[in-house]
Amino acid sequence: MSTTNVLDALVVGAGPAGIGTALALAAVDDLTFGVLERGRIGQTFLEWPAAQTFLTPSFTGNGFGATDLNAVHPETSPAFSLGVDYPTGPQYAKYLRSVAAYFRVPILDETDVTGVQRHDEGFEVQCARGPVLARTLVWAGGEFHQPNDPRLSGAGLCDAARTPQAWEDRDGRVLVIGGYESGVDIACHHVERGATVTVVDAQTPWDAGSGSDPSFRLAPRSRARFTAARETGRLHLIAADARRVTRDDDTWVTSLDNGTRVSADSRPIAATGYGPGLGPTEHLFHRRDDGWPEVDEDDQSTLTPDLFLSGPSLRHGGLKFCFVYKFRQRFAHVAGVIGRRLGKDVGALEAWRSAGMLTDDLSCCDVECAC
Ligand SMILES: Cc1cc2nc3c(=O)[nH]c(=O)nc-3n(C[C@H](O)[C@H](O)[C@H](O)COP(=O)(O)OP(=O)(O)OC[C@H]3O[C@@H](n4cnc5c(N)ncnc54)[C@H](O)[C@@H]3O)c2cc1C
Numbered sequence: 395m396s397t398t399n400v401l402d403a404l405v406v407g408a409g410p411a412g413i414g415t416a417l418a419l420a421a422v423d424d425l426t427f428g429v430l431e432r433g434r435i436g437q438t439f440l441e442w443p444a445a446q447t448f449l450t451p452s453f454t455g456n457g458f459g460a461t462d463l464n465a466v467h468p469e470t471s472p473a474f475s476l477g478v479d480y481p482t483g484p485q486y487a488k489y490l491r492s493v494a495a496y497f498r499v500p501i502l503d504e505t506d507v508t509g510v511q512r513h514d515e516g517f518e519v520q521c522a523r524g525p526v527l528a529r530t531l532v533w534a535g536g537e538f539h540q541p542n543d544p545r546l547s548g549a550g551l552c553d554a555a556r557t558p559q560a561w562e563d564r565d566g567r568v569l570v571i572g573g574y575e576s577g578v579d580i581a582c583h584h585v586e587r588g589a590t591v592t593v594v595d596a597q598t599p600w601d602a603g604s605g606s607d608p609s610f611r612l613a614p615r616s617r618a619r620f621t622a623a624r625e626t627g628r629l630h631l632i633a634a635d636a637r638r639v640t641r642d643d644d645t646w647v648t649s650l651d652n653g654t655r656v657s658a659d660s661r662p663i664a665a666t667g668y669g670p671g672l673g674p675t676e677h678l679f680h681r682r683d684d685g686w687p688e689v690d691e692d693d694q695s696t697l698t699p700d701l702f703l704s705g706p707s708l709r710h711g712g713l714k715f716c717f718v719y720k721f722r723q724r725f726a727h728v729a730g731v732i733g734r735r736l737g738k739d740v741g742a743l744e745a746w747r748s749a750g751m752l753t754d755d756l757s758c759c760d761v762e763c764a765c
Pocket residue numbers: 406407408409410411412430431432433434435436437438439447448449450505506507508534535536537538539576668673674704705706716717718719
């Protein structure tokens with residue numbers, strides 16, 4: 395990829411959102427594009443704690459119109475290439491690397507984007523290799539680098555659930571702050587290794603369960619692990635929020651907003667979610683009332699024309715695109731919008747629709763399973 399010419403499209407981030415969007419852009423006839431990545435391809439997954447695996451299963455249903463849930467291109471399947479159904483982080487990074495190499499995606503790795511400016515003709519993107527110019531820009535920087543700090547006094551005494559130390563074996567009593575997927579995942583991990591774990595969360599997300607959207611209820615495998623952990627008698631749940639953590643020798647004491655206190659034998663683990671991670675494009679997005687980036691029906695910033703968002707921070711109304719199988723539905727849509735805007739032939743993107751990997755009409759997503 396040249397850093398001097400003006401590209402038709404530039405993607406920042408080489409995770410599943412960035413690689414997947416780039417693969418859709420590659421299907422647009424005669425479009426110049428590239429990807430900038432500050433680390434290596436799949437960097438986030440290389441940083442995942444070793445014991446963490448996907449919660450969305452992979453299975454090679456591609457030939458029958460059921461593309462592998464974790465695939466980022468219609469003709470690929472992590473289950474097929476890796477031989478596993480719940481990939482670890484490094485395994486999934488390997489899948490992304492092999493897909494990028496097979497389809498020859500132009501990527502500059504070890505290239506941190508530090509600034510983005512909008513000009514009349516497009517974008518000037520700053521990185522250590524010099525400015526990169528592009529007519530359109532896709533931000534696919536992910537959320538992993540922006541964990542939410544727990545809102546309590548003594549937050550510095552906690553370990554974030556994304557860090558390897560939170561997954562190391564712990565004896566005795568463990569406290570997890572936050573009870574959705576990440577909190578339940580790490581709580582079950584420690585129960586399975588013999589610890590006694592308390593999870594605190596006033597929202598009791600472990601109970602959520604009226605709808606069929608996995609963005610609002612525990613995934614089936616998480617639910618099964620949660621049930622097994624409960625049956626040991628060593629997983630305790632408290633419907634309250636943590637307010638303050640203090641340390642007293644080898645005991646960490648957490649005060650809750652219901653007036654009680656929980657003691658733990660190691661640093662409390664904060665599983666308190668992630669922010670949108672917009673990095674150097676932060677100033678180029680309006681925010682919704684709930685704090686997520688505001689985009690139009692084409693996933694384009696409502697503040698900055700020709701800037702698109704790809705990945706788990708995408709929200710449309712009440713829809714959350716927080717899993718690969720959700721946000722990948724927009725790769726071909728965004729590529730199609732960019733291609734048409736630049737007068738290119740986008741007909742090849744129909745292959746994404748045939749594979750069930752293109753959703754233009756977002757009202758289709760809001761369905762409930764009958765049973
Ligand atoms: C703990 C955890 C578990 C999850 N489990 C699942 C799951 O089982 N199934 C599922 O579908 N989803 C899961 N998700 C959701 C997950 O966020 C996404 O599936 C996936 O990582 C998002 O892909 P992405 O490409 O948007 O972001 P990432 O994979 O984070 O990729 C973003 C890339 O952008 C790069 N980058 C960031 N800033 C810059 C910059 N300034 N310059 C250059 N490069 C930059 C990063 O280095 C990174 O490589 C999980 C998320 C978390 C946090």
